[in-house]
Amino acid sequence: MxxxxxxxxxxxxxxxxxxxxxxxxxxxxxxxxxxxxxxxxxxxxxxxxxxxxxxxxxxxxxxxxxxxxxxxxxxxxxxxxxxxxxxxxxxxxxxxxxxxxxxxxxxxxxxxxxxxxxxxxxxxxxxxxxxxxxxxxxxxxxxxxxxxxxxxxxxxxxxxxxxxxxxxxxxxxxxxxxxxxxxxxxxxxxxxxxxxxxxxxxxxxxxxxxxxxxxxxxxxxxxxxxxxxxxxKPFNIGLPAAVRLHLKKSYQTSTTLPEIAAQLSLSPATLKRRLKDFNTTFQQLQDEVKLQQAIYLLVINGCSNTLIAKQLKFADSNNFRRSFKRWTGQLPSYFKDWLST
CATH class of the missing domain: 3.90.1520.10 (H-NOX domain)
Known part of the structure; x- marks a missing residue:
């Protein structure tokens, strides 16, 4: 390892x-x-x-x-x-x-x-x-x-x-x-x-x-x-990428910072501090992973907002749409045909 x-x-x-x-x-x-x-x-x-x-x-x-x-x-x-x-x-x-x-x-x-x-x-x-x-x-x-x-x-x-x-x-x-x-x-x-x-x-x-x-x-x-x-080699991944990797493996569950910290053998406070050194936060990385998964389900799989919300563990489709607009500045429908050419 x-x-x-x-x-x-x-x-x-x-x-x-x-x-x-x-x-x-x-x-x-x-x-x-x-x-x-x-x-x-x-x-x-x-x-x-x-x-x-x-x-x-x-x-x-x-x-x-x-x-x-x-x-x-x-x-x-x-x-x-x-x-x-x-x-x-x-x-x-x-x-x-x-x-x-x-x-x-x-x-x-x-x-x-x-x-x-x-x-x-x-x-x-x-x-x-x-x-x-x-x-x-x-x-x-x-x-x-x-x-x-x-x-x-x-x-x-x-x-x-x-x-x-x-x-x-x-x-x-x-x-x-x-x-x-x-x-x-x-x-x-x-x-x-x-x-x-x-x-x-x-x-x-x-x-x-x-x-x-x-x-x-x-x-x-x-x-x-x-x-x-x-x-x-002793190192083959940086901390932000390692956090993303753990989040991707469990994207269909609501993974918390303490859970990821435990998987990395760190305390939650230490993980926060270590991520700050990279000028990022756990929330930012979590948003990146959820956005990437949402884009994949929307653009590649053609899923509906309701199905995406369910798979990504949002409360409902409206909650997902609000989060998506916060991430991208646009609603999901704007990117429905993205990468389709």
Whole structure:
């Protein structure tokens, strides 16, 4: 059983995103001492192979980077460079995947060692697949940064590994940003903002897009070694994602904070405090899970408000409709045909 990573747990490999940020800033001759201010990270740490930093240190580093970067494209640039800065058995697994579908399954299994701030799940409609993305680490103030980084790396990796342009639609859970031109540049024009949850949608046929470096023997080798590494790692999930996971398993019951705390071997007070370090609360995470389940039942299964209210343990359909409007600003009927194209 893997331990859950807290905000102060040293669980982020410095050779991943932190080292990429460090190298980019040094290359662009941006003052490194300003980048590292308040992070408790030192330049020599980037020379260590197995050095780790905490989620709090990572968030401070990113905030510094955003402030210092002279333009509004930092996350997109980091996403473009992501694949070329990776190495090791997990990278081998991605490079040697048979096609886009196999790479997705491999990614989802090992995301914590690749992009630990991202948590994904998949839905299917008749002709399309939908990848839902949430932040494993919560940190709502960095939601836009991590979203830009993640989607930029997805589009860039797909092009590098298939020599084809990624054809998909991006539904984003925030309003149209001031750097919208960067979205058009790096992601294309199939964008929709102010959506209830973050989703990447594409035709199911895209899953069969072959990878140019596909090699079944090398992939199986990477899969075996990655599985071994997975069970050796002390951390493979952050606290907000762990809470969501427990809530999803029991979404048809009214699970309380003390019950989740007990499952995580924490006191209720400690769980509250630990979640506060991620700038989130149990109620916020519970609302996220209920919204995701409600959207699934509404959009994918076509359930009525009455049935959704019953399954999610609301008192009645009116109570569910009020909660849904509080979460999204709209009534359920507004999203009835969402993702139906």
């Amino acid at each position: 893997h331990a859950v990573a807290y905000a102060d747990t040293k669980c982020i490999n410095i050779q991943l995103l932190p080292a990429t940020i460090f190298s980019l800033f040094r290359q662009r001759q941006v003052p490194i001492h300003l980048l590292l201010t308040g992070t408790r990270i030192f330049e020599k740490d980037f020379t260590l192979v197995d050095s780790h930093i905490s989620i709090l240190q990572l968030s401070t580093l990113i905030r510094n980077a955003i402030k210092l970067w002279p333009s509004n494209d930092l996350a997109f640039i980091l996403g473009q460079q992501w694949l070329t800065t990776q190495s090791g058995i997990l990278t081998q697994g991605l490079l040697c995947s048979r096609d886009f579908s196999q790479a997705q399954f491999f990614w989802q299994r090992h995301y914590w060692s690749l992009q630990p701030w991202l948590q994904t799940s998949r839905w299917h409609t008749q002709n399309q697949q939908h990848i839902l993305f949430q932040q494993d680490l919560s940190l709502p103030e960095l939601q836009q940064f991590f979203t830009e980084l993640t989607l930029s790396s997805l589009v860039s990796c797909f092009k590098q590994l298939t020599h084809c342009r990624f054809q998909g639609h991006f539904s984003l859970p925030y309003s149209s940003p001031s750097n919208i031109d960067q979205y058009y540049k790096y992601l294309g024009d199939k964008l929709t903002f102010n959506q209830p949850i973050g989703v990447v949608s594409f035709d199911l046929s895209l899953n069969q897009t072959a990878f140019s470096l596909r090699n079944s023997q090398s992939f199986l080798q990477a899969k075996r070694l990655a599985r071994y590494q997975y069970f050796q």
